[in-house]
Amino acid sequence: MDPVEIHIKEPKTYKRQLDILKRSNLNIDDIEEDLSFLQNVNYYRFSAYGLTLKQKNDSDLFLEGVTFHQIKMIYIFDQKLWETLMAHLELVEIEFRSGLLTTIRINMVH
Numbered sequence: 001m002d003p004v005e006i007h008i009k010e011p012k013t014y015k016r017q018l019d020i021l022k023r024s025n026l027n028i029d030d031i032e033e034d035l036s037f038l039q040n041v042n043y044y045r046f047s048a049y050g051l052t053l054k055q056k057n058d059s060d061l062f063l064e065g066v067t068f069h070q071i072k073m074i075y076i077f078d079q080k081l082w083e084t085l086m087a088h089l090e091l092v093e094i095e096f097r098s099g100l101l102t103t104i105r106i107n108m109v110h
Contacts, residue, residue, distance in 0.1 A: 027067040
């Protein structure tokens with residue numbers, strides 16, 4: 001049996017990651033702020049939010065005029081939406097478990 005070859009990408013500095021995004025036609029407005037954001041979010045997580053903003057004929061390039069800030073705002077919106085949904089979902093879960101446990105207790109007594 002042939003051993004499976006695993007390809008591991010070489011790690012890149014945050015500056016290099018930002019350069020890759022620039023070469024992909026992404027407009028960078030504030031290098032220091034954008035570098036800081038990448039350090040906190042992760043390159044692959046961030047870049048996934050820009051997938052729908054890529055050119056159809058060349059998926060390695062962003063559409064003309066797309067900025068780091070626009071993708072960052074999409075990320076922040078998604079994060080806030082998730083936080084809001086989780087807060088409400090927690091209330092539904094607590095109410096459901098409370099009702100379920102009450103039903104089980106009542107049925108166990110009778």
